[in-house]
Amino acid sequence: MSESFDLEPGAVLTRGERAARWGGGTQRGIEPSTRTPNVFLYADPAEAGKFGYVDGWAPDGDVFLYTGEGSEGDQQLAQGNVSVLEHRRQGRALRLFVAVSGKQRGGKLHRYVGEFEVDRDIPFTREDAPDALGAIRSALVFRLRPAGSVEHRESDASHVDTAMIGPRAELVGVERAVAVESDRKATPGGKARRREAELTEQYRAWLEAQGHEVKQWKLHLPGQVAALRTDLFDVTAGEIYEAKGSIARESIRMAIGQLLDYRRHVPVPGAVLAVLLPARPSDDLVDLVTSAGMSCVYRQDAGSFARVGPATVS
Template structure:
């Protein structure tokens, strides 16, 4: 640790003497409160992912304020020219409260999805929004089986607040307009349109007195977590929002809804797709045949047969 400008601390430490950010993970602490840092068993086309829960022990985690300083440092590490160095606690030092730290290796935030938001308990046992960073190895790393996130023992869908999503996070401003910038905010026009559509529709439902949530789903035997789009608790309708009414987006939404429906409770929700405009006739007929309702924005208001009055 001293080689990277740090000592046996915990949490997130920005070195004052070297271009490094030291990230300390402790399996024992996370397990005590029901969440886990470590390697996902499911790799994607870019390889393995190490999940790390950000700093902030009480209440929602942020990128601002005193408790958000470390989270901000990780988010901006590429623009600041700093490497992420991950350590994992490996037993207690005899006669002290300190812990030995095992060096895992150098990492960088995933460029496409640097973090996700998940609902986990804080130190008081209260559920809150946590920032879960997605770290990619930046070279050789020491991966041990004990560092793998344990798979879910059974499939479980948990209702979480509708704002448990990265698009609701306030990211710090960064004056360095480099290609290395990491952000989980909607980046393309379609993504921004989808986020705005979802926010507006959520406000519409709440204005009618409806309770709106999302489902956070753990799948038996897997380590990753699924998060649905909006769920209208009042009318038992599960929505999937898309930023365009193209065939590609409609087909993707159908697949996502059919996947989610198998796991949520109460069972058999009405499925609905939320679009920014009216899709063509063939796609409307497809949705009708599959028993999936359609809601879209038309002339400044939402149009659909299942909308509350």
């Protein structure tokens, strides 16, 4: 779209070098230029994981998934995100770069991937992802399609599936969570996710020791990039579990809502629901869970688990 832009896909340069030639800032992920009709997009795999970003080529290889800007709270269609969504109307080209070095004197090096445009049918999806404070928020994920010659590397692949046209559920093996943060460095949200992962793994092992088959449901939903996964599914008992690393009311209320959402999509008629907790909560919260028709399962001091069944309706 801009004849003055002569950079070839695969070329490597710093943000400063790009700004000197074609304008745009040097600090943000989305940098519209006031000098040339371009919007410069920067993806950084090393930083993306901190915020749950999914940046990269979707498995079909035709779409590059790019997370919008905004590190805290729900991402909004404002500022840089609007410049991406409306780039055609504004007569701007979307030019994508991927970081290929860490911080260094003169600035990080970025590889130019090529020119893109937002997908005309599904320009973006909304995905749940942790923000900079570890809280779950709604993030914008733009679906970018090549608008010319681009460099396509396997190393730039995203770890999530592309948006589905229709719903699909598949029973899969339990995905082991890998904890890489120390307690000192981890965000509050990161610590909570690690506690949930440890609790889930302990309960999975406990169920399997009793001869139960344990899996997960992987749920692909219309218009959503990232698949939902139930924490556990006890195949033997037909029971869906949502684990929480805290017995606080907020966590338990969230678990109840998540289980109701899962049951809408899991193809198991009459699936049983259970909230898995690291300790027994207050009697009022146990009643909250069981009055919703769910079991409250909690870890005991000896490492075993106890269950309070759902309330019966007379």
